[in-house]
Amino acid sequence: xxxxxxxxxxxxxxxxxxxxxxxxxxxxxxxxxxxxxxxxxxxxxxxxxxxxxxxxxxxxxxxxxxxxxxxxxxxxxxxxxxxxxxxxxxxxxxxxxxxxxxxxxxxxxxxxxxxxxxxxxxxxxxxxxxxxxxxxxxxxxxxxxxxxxxxxxxxxxxxxxxxxxxxxxxxxxxxxxxxxxxxxxxxxxxxxxxxxxxxxxxxxxxxxxxxxxxxxxxxxxxxxxxxxxxxxxxxxxxxxxxxxxxxxxxxxxxxxxxxxxxxxxxxxxxxxxxxxxxxxxxxxxxxxxxxxxxxxxxxxxxxxxxxxxxxxxxxxxxxxxxxxxxxxxxxxxxxxxxxxxxxxxxxxxxxxxxxxxxxxxxxxxxxxxxxxxxxxxxxx
Amino acid sequence: xxxxxxxxxxxxxxxxxxxxxxxxxxxxxxxxxxxxxxxxxxxxxxxxxxxxxxxxxxxxxxxxxxxxxxxxxxxxxxxxxxxxxxxxxxxxxxxxxxxxxxxxxxxxxxxxxxxxxxxxxxxxxxxxxxxxxxxxxxxxxxxxxxxxxxxxxxxxxxxxxxxxxxxxxxxxxxxxxxxxxxxxxxxxxxxxxxxxxxxxxxxxxxxxxxxxxxxxxxxxxxxxxxxxxxxxxxxxxxxxxxxxxxxxxxxxxxxx
Ligand SMILES: Nc1ncnc2c1ncn2[C@@H]1O[C@H](COP(=O)(O)OP(=O)(O)O)[C@@H](O)[C@H]1O
Ligand SMILES: [Mg+2]
Numbered sequence: 001x002x003x004x005x006x007x008x009x010x011x012x013x014x015x016x017x018x019x020x021x022x023x024x025x026x027x028x029x030x031x032x033x034x035x036x037x038x039x040x041x042x043x044x045x046x047x048x049x050x051x052x053x054x055x056x057x058x059x060x061x062x063x064x065x066x067x068x069x070x071x072x073x074x075x076x077x078x079x080x081x082x083x084x085x086x087x088x089x090x091x092x093x094x095x096x097x098x099x100x101x102x103x104x105x106x107x108x109x110x111x112x113x114x115x116x117x118x119x120x121x122x123x124x125x126x127x128x129x130x131x132x133x134x135x136x137x138x139x140x141x142x143x144x145x146x147x148x149x150x151x152x153x154x155x156x157x158x159x160x161x162x163x164x165x166x167x168x169x170x171x172x173x174x175x176x177x178x179x180x181x182x183x184x185x186x187x188x189x190x191x192x193x194x195x196x197x198x199x200x201x202x203x204x205x206x207x208x209x210x211x212x213x214x215x216x217x218x219x220x221x222x223x224x225x226x227x228x229x230x231x232x233x234x235x236x237x238x239x240x241x242x243x244x245x246x247x248x249x250x251x252x253x254x255x256x257x258x259x260x261x262x263x264x265x266x267x268x269x270x271x272x273x274x275x276x277x278x279x280x281x282x283x284x285x286x287x288x289x290x291x292x293x294x295x296x297x298x299x300x301x302x303x304x305x306x307x308x309x310x311x312x313x314x315x316x317x318x319x320x321x322x323x324x325x326x327x328x329x330x331x332x333x334x335x336x337x338x339x340x341x342x343x344x345x346x347x348x349x350x351x352x353x354x355x356x357x358x359x360x361x362x363x364x365x366x367x368x369x370x371x372x373x374x375x376x377x378x379x380x
Numbered sequence: 381x382x383x384x385x386x387x388x389x390x391x392x393x394x395x396x397x398x399x400x401x402x403x404x405x406x407x408x409x410x411x412x413x414x415x416x417x418x419x420x421x422x423x424x425x426x427x428x429x430x431x432x433x434x435x436x437x438x439x440x441x442x443x444x445x446x447x448x449x450x451x452x453x454x455x456x457x458x459x460x461x462x463x464x465x466x467x468x469x470x471x472x473x474x475x476x477x478x479x480x481x482x483x484x485x486x487x488x489x490x491x492x493x494x495x496x497x498x499x500x501x502x503x504x505x506x507x508x509x510x511x512x513x514x515x516x517x518x519x520x521x522x523x524x525x526x527x528x529x530x531x532x533x534x535x536x537x538x539x540x541x542x543x544x545x546x547x548x549x550x551x552x553x554x555x556x557x558x559x560x561x562x563x564x565x566x567x568x569x570x571x572x573x574x575x576x577x578x579x580x581x582x583x584x585x586x587x588x589x590x591x592x593x594x595x596x597x598x599x600x601x602x603x604x605x606x607x608x609x610x611x612x613x614x615x616x617x618x619x620x621x622x623x624x625x626x627x628x629x630x631x632x633x634x635x636x
Contacts, residue, residue, distance in 0.1 A: 001491045003498055009486045292482045295443060296496045296543070297471025299464050373443040 003302070007309035010286070021278055022318035025356065028271040029322025030329075032352055035264055036345040037330050051241070052113055053223050055209040058236040064205035065235055072229055073209055078217040083108035084206040086195060090156040090168065092144060099140065099154050100187040101168075103195035112212045117185075118177045126173030131194040133173035137185030141175050148172050160200045168198075181340045211239070276360040279311045283364035290368045291376025300369040307368055311361030312354070319353030389416035390583055391440065391551075396449030398435060409435050410606045413449070419550070422577040422584045424594035427603035433587040436603065437553050440585060441476055442466035453551065471499040475544025475582075479556035481536040483528040483543075489515065490524035493542045500547065514542040518572060534565025541572060545582070552576065554586040558593050570596040 011018050055073065057063035067084065074082050088101040106127045110119050119135070127133045136146055146152060149172060156166045170190060178185045196203060213222045223239035230237045290303055298306075323346065330341040393415040399408040409432040417423055425433050438444035439451050442458045443466075451458040456469050483492045490511050497507045515521050518538040528536050537557060544552055554573065558566035574596050576582045586597060594600045601608045 001487075001494050001498070002504075006487075006491075006495075006498070009491075013486050288482075289484055292478075292484065293495070294467065295441060295470065295476050297467050297469075297474070297499050299467040301464075302499075374438060377443075 003306065004309060007306050008313055010306070011310045011313045014282070017278070017282065018314060021275055021314050022321065024271050024275050025315050025318025025353075026322035026325065028268050028275070028356075029319045029349060029353060030325045031264055031268050031271075033323055033326030033341065033345065033349050034329060036348060037326060037341045051212065051219065052116075053211040053213065053219055053226070053239050053241055055211060055226055055237050055239045056207070058227075058238045061207070063235070064202060064207055065209070065237065067204045067206055069209065069230065069237070070206075073211060073226060076222070076225065076229075078214050078222050078225075079211055080214045081108060081111035081212045082209055083112040084192070084209045085109070086192060086202075086205070087207045088154075088156050088159050088168070088190070088195065090154040090159075090166075092152065092154050097144075099144075101134070101154065101190050101195075102187060103190045103192040105192050106189075109189070109210075112210045116179050116183060117189075118179055118183070119189075120176075123174040123176055127189070127191060129173060130171060131191060132170050133191065134170040135174045135176050135189040136172050137187050137189075138175055138177045139184075139186040140188060141172075143186070146172055148174060159195075159202075161198050162200050164200070181342060272356065275315075275356065279314065279360035280364040283307050283310070283361065283368060287368065287371060287376050290371070291373045294373045294376070304365045304369045307365035308358060308361040311365075312357035315353050315357030315360065319349070319356070323349055323353075390419035390421075390454060391415070391417035391585075392450065392452045393436075393439075394450040394452075396439065396446040396451065398432070398439065398444075398446050408606065410446075413606065413608075415601070415608065417583065417585065419583055420577070420581050422574070422596070422598045423586070424597035424600040425585065425587045425603055426589070426591070426594055426600060429589075431603045432606065433603055434555055437555050437585065437587055440551075441474060441553050442470060471496060471547065473549050473551060475541075475547070475549045475552045477537070477540050477544050477552065477554040477557045479559045481528070481533075481540040481560075483536055483539055485528055488525050488527050489520060489531075489539050492528070492539055493546050496543060496547045510546055511542075514546045517545075518542045519568075532565070533561050534568060537561060537565070537569050538572070541569070541576075545576065545580075550583055552582050552584045554584065556587055556589065559589065566590075566593065 055065070055069070057065050064086075070082065070084055073079060083105055086103040088103060090099050090101065091097050092099050106119075106124050110124055114124075117137075123135055127135055134152075136144075141147070144152075151169060151171050154168050154170065156168060158166075159168075160166050161168070170188075176185065176189070192206075211222070211226070213219050219241055223241075226239045227237050290307075293303060293306075326349070327341055393413060396410050396413040397408070398410045398413075399406050401407070413436075425436065427433050435444060439446055439458070440453065442451075442461065445451075446459055449459065454473065456473070458466065458469075461469065484495070487495070490508075493511045493514060494507050497510060500507075502510070512521070512524070515524065518541050520535065520538050520542065523531075523535070528539065531539070537560075540557075552573070557573070558569050561569065570593055573584055573586065577584050577598075584597070586593070588594055603609075
């Protein structure tokens with residue numbers, strides 16, 4: 001037997017209670033891990049870039065801007081690269097199966113955020129091959145079960161072709177993976193020249209420009225300078241970083257987000273309090289036995305370590321189960337829901353697990369450590 | 381008759397005052413208690429309930445401290461020592477046997493006995509060997525894996541004794557070690573304590589209600605109203621025949 005085994009023995013004194021505690025910890029950690037994964041994922045702002053600026057119509061993102069703005073934006077010496085895009089909202093098969101397509105100029109797109117999206121030279125060459133080639137994001141391809149070389153049909157909600165149809169056909173030239181797990185890859189990239197030539201309305205209009213500022217340039221300063229360029233034109237612009245936009249966007253749903261946060265937070269806190277309280281109670285129950293250990297010559301430090309070892313044992317076992325559950329969830333449903341259990345999230349969760357074990361044990365451990373043996377014996 | 385063998389007594393209690401307060405009221409247990417115990421002695425402490433017998437033992441084990449006065453055991457002045465120093469001292473010098481055994485229910489016999497050894501720099505194997513040795517000594521060999529709940533009181537008390545002696549301490553403190561046992565088991569335990577005293581030269585202080593139990597000690601102290609009212613020194617002839625008695629006594633003297 002070792003001190004660690006002794007702590008484990010103590011923890012298993014009431015197996016039912018211990019299992020229940022571990023289960024509670026697992027659920028709490030699952031909740032925590034999923035919430036954090038969501039925030040770190042593509043639906044949160046975690047993966048959003050602070051470096052890229054988006055130039056959109058001030059009247060709203062659904063309004064377009066003239067292509068002619070491109071030259072004036074590119075002329076600013078603080079702009080390293082600029083690209084443009086038109087977005088096509090559509091669906092594949094059923095209406096609820098929404099598919100977003102960004103029609104871009106591949107060359108300038110690659111210069112602006114090719115690295116973030118993981119656009120390799122091979123992928124770009126594939127896009128060049130035929131006019132209706134598309135690159136599909138990994139998350140989207142996985143969700144739809146699409147593969148390279150496949151011909152797919154997307155029905156646009158609005159955009160009609162010159163032939164009067166809203167059905168668009170594309171050939172998948174490649175699949176882009178994104179620079180890391182938190183990159184949103186639930187969309188596809190088509191060629192602007194093809195879409196622009198084939199659409200009936202809105203020719204030579206774009207939904208926005210994407211700007212990469214030069215290194216060392218303040219994105220905020222550049223953004224206001226760009227907006228100033230077009231302030232007195234027919235279509236004034238609003239320039240924001242992707243992150244700013246997403247944050248503003250998420251804030252639109254503030255009440256829903258707040259409710260989710262409150263419910264999740266309340267559940268998490270409640271479980272934590274139950275766990276901490278129960279662990280504290282379990283230790284207090286053994287005041288007498290701790291007194292016995294002290295008479296055998298166990299020092300205060302050892303008693304403290306023993307109690308903390310026991311609560312840590314419970315929280316680590318339960319916590320790892322919860323973390324494993326969160327990992328499974330992000331792997332099974334992750335891409336579509338934009339969940340991403342990054343190493344950072346896993347690290348934060350590990351800290352929560354340790355903190356829980358220490359918190360649950362600390363108060364009773366300090367009490368156990370301090371209590372005079374004589375009182376411990378009179379507790380019976 | 382001071383009970384001292386040799387010049388410096390092993391245990392020295394001098395001028396101890398101790399009381400407990402119940403709210404505003406302060407009740408004195410001892411106002412001026414003094415006592416010497418020689419190394420190798422086996423002392424029984426008797427007295428009415430509430431006379432302070434346990435309090436005396438608690439001060440000897442360092443789990444309670446006197447309000448004033450001196451409690452010295454060997455070179456250690458317990459009244460001056462801090463909690464961690466006393467814990468370390470207990471780990472090396474002291475074994476305690478309790479009336480209700482105080483075994484940890486989730487540990488089996490071997491693990492209960494091993495507990496104090498966790499505080500020593502011993503390998504797993506060395507610990508196991510020591511545990512087996514003392515379990516053999518108390519007649520529990522082969523019961524290593526048995527749990528306290530499935531043992532009789534007498535057996536549990538043997539485990540308690542094994543745990544108290546596994547670190548080979550010089551001093552054993554026993555608070556009513558037979559108070560919860562039937563006659564036969566009590567006798568076995570008392571025989572064992574006598575053996576530990578005679579053969580292994582353990583100094584033993586045993587609190588008991590039972591005059592027969594006290595009969596196993598070398599001498600008996602009566603505690604009443606905070607004082608030792610009577611010291612009854614058994615004559616050697618009164619003792620039950622002990623084959624190695626004289627030898628043990630000599631060793632006791634020699635070690636002073
Ligand atoms: N920790 C304590 N707090 C208050 N009173 C105590 C405490 N320990 C003992 N006493 C009181 O001191 C007296 C002596 O107790 P104790 O030493 O246990 O007696 P004995 O063991 O001889 O029966 C009793 O009246 C008891 O109530
Ligand atoms: Mg008592």
